[in-house]
Amino acid sequence: MAGSVSASPGVSLTPTATKIALPTNYITDFSFINQYLPDVHDAEFEAYGNRSVASFLRLVGAEIPTNSDLIKWAEQGRLHTKYEDVVTATADAADTTVFTRTGGLTFNFRANQTLIFSDNAADIIAKGVVSAINAANTQLTVEWYEAAGQPTGFNASAAITTFVFGSEFKKGSAGMVGALESVDSFYDNKTIIIKEKYTVSGSDMAQIGWVNTTTESGGGGYYWFLKSQGDTRTRFEDYTEMSMIEAVSAENASGAEVFLSDNTGGGNAGSEGMFEAIETRGNVWAGGNPSTLDDFDAVIARLDKQGAIRENVLFLDRGFSNDMNGMLAAQNSLGSGGTSYGVFNNSEDMAINLGFDGFKRGYEFYKTDWKYLNDATLRGGLNGGAVHGVMVPAGTMSIYDQVMGKNAMRPFLHVRYRASEHTSRLYQTYMTGGSSPNQTDDIDEMNVNFLTERAVCTMGANNFFIFKG
Numbered sequence: 001m002a003g004s005v006s007a008s009p010g011v012s013l014t015p016t017a018t019k020i021a022l023p024t025n026y027i028t029d030f031s032f033i034n035q036y037l038p039d040v041h042d043a044e045f046e047a048y049g050n051r052s053v054a055s056f057l058r059l060v061g062a063e064i065p066t067n068s069d070l071i072k073w074a075e076q077g078r079l080h081t082k083y084e085d086v087v088t089a090t091a092d093a094a095d096t097t098v099f100t101r102t103g104g105l106t107f108n109f110r111a112n113q114t115l116i117f118s119d120n121a122a123d124i125i126a127k128g129v130v131s132a133i134n135a136a137n138t139q140l141t142v143e144w145y146e147a148a149g150q151p152t153g154f155n156a157s158a159a160i161t162t163f164v165f166g167s168e169f170k171k172g173s174a175g176m177v178g179a180l181e182s183v184d185s186f187y188d189n190k191t192i193i194i195k196e197k198y199t200v201s202g203s204d205m206a207q208i209g210w211v212n213t214t215t216e217s218g219g220g221g222y223y224w225f226l227k228s229q230g231d232t233r234t235r236f237e238d239y240t241e242m243s244m245i246e247a248v249s250a251e252n253a254s255g256a257e258v259f260l261s262d263n264t265g266g267g268n269a270g271s272e273g274m275f276e277a278i279e280t281r282g283n284v285w286a287g288g289n290p291s292t293l294d295d296f297d298a299v300i301a302r303l304d305k306q307g308a309i310r311e312n313v314l315f316l317d318r319g320f321s322n323d324m325n326g327m328l329a330a331q332n333s334l335g336s337g338g339t340s341y342g343v344f345n346n347s348e349d350m351a352i353n354l355g356f357d358g359f360k361r362g363y364e365f366y367k368t369d370w371k372y373l374n375d376a377t378l379r380g381g382l383n384g385g386a387v388h389g390v391m392v393p394a395g396t397m398s399i400y401d402q403v404m405g406k407n408a409m410r411p412f413l414h415v416r417y418r419a420s421e422h423t424s425r426l427y428q429t430y431m432t433g434g435s436s437p438n439q440t441d442d443i444d445e446m447n448v449n450f451l452t453e454r455a456v457c458t459m460g461a462n463n464f465f466i467f468k469g
Helices: 056-060 224-246 255-260 274-281 293-305 318-329
Strands: 063-066 070-076 082-088 096-101 113-119 125-133 140-144 160-167 184-190 192-201 283-285 311-316 358-361 363-369 387-393 396-401 406-411 413-418 428-432 445-458 465-468
Touching: 056 224, 056 311, 056 413, 070 445, 184 445, 192 224, 224 274, 224 445, 274 283, 274 387, 274 445, 274 465, 283 293, 293 358, 293 363, 311 318, 318 363, 318 387
Parallel strands: 063 413, 283 465, 311 363
Antiparallel strands: 070 184, 070 396, 082 096, 082 160, 096 140, 113 125, 113 160, 125 140, 192 445, 311 387, 358 363, 387 465, 396 406, 413 445, 428 445
16 A cells, blocks of 8 residues: 555644744744744853852861871970969968869979969959978968968958969978979861762763853863763862861760761761861850950950960951951041041042951951851851851961871861872762763763862861851
């Protein structure tokens, strides 16, 4: 039997005598809202600019290899000892006073050392010499230099502060009894494994689109999977930095510790991030941003009692940065009545520059905006418990590295990553799948895997400040 052309589906073509482009005289299912071809702008518009927030650790830290799960270091302790919890039951005006510490704690003072005593609640200063200390080092006997004896109010004081300022011996007496050992503070941290993955089918790898994509790393093209792969890499780099900032140590018997414990039963959950280290061992400013010189004088007073690092860098959100700009601009003598030209390199024909890079007030403070604290999808979108900035000391410190077995100079903030002679887990990228260059299986896809194993070491956290709302 001879074949024939089927009448269905029909050809939707309606002739017209007028030369007008109409849907009825074209064989097409191209369905824009009008008949005219749009002007297609093929370049992807970067509506949010550079979306990556990773930059902080690159500015302030270094990356140093380690070949152990556990990182340990020692920091120098204080050279001098001060007690703020000393009390006495001896009556006021006594020539000899017996002191103890609350909770039965011990003293490291020795006989013949001279001490300064101050009542924490009143403006009382007195000086004495240690005449005896019991065998358990829990009782201190002091002879007063003042004829009035024990100051009035010491007997009823809830707490007294004391420290050694020297010693005094009789002629022909024996030497100092006892000696003091140096005291170090020992800290440790452990690495965490961070992973990310991107998957694309073999067909989509060969699918070209009309959008010319771009990524923060500069890659891109008309293949959409290149865009997604680049975004995954950038997202992983952000996760890597944010983990070093936000990571917390898992508490004993916590759900995270149980979930993340390794097969041997040992806990390897969590790591001490920078924020946790500062809040635990550093300095915390709470209740709004310091926005006056008096506020910064309070910060400086605390720094004097800590490491006294002279150069410090402030990484701030927009609100804190503007508060500092306003504070510094107000120091101009004409700031309240008008603009003082010349002081800020301004003129009548140019915009006024009220942005400041820093200032010096005994200490040097340099400031910069921290994108992580401004990003609306990250810390910049939080209200309760918001962090408005951190202050990081500039320079390095000497510490005893227990892995190296010697003193080493380290930045105050640095990253330790797992590595050996044969492998490095600083930043690993590997591909799997049937469509990958390695063709590890018969599945028609390519998997791009990202991995790092690292921890951040916040050394000398007593020199850091975190500013919380």
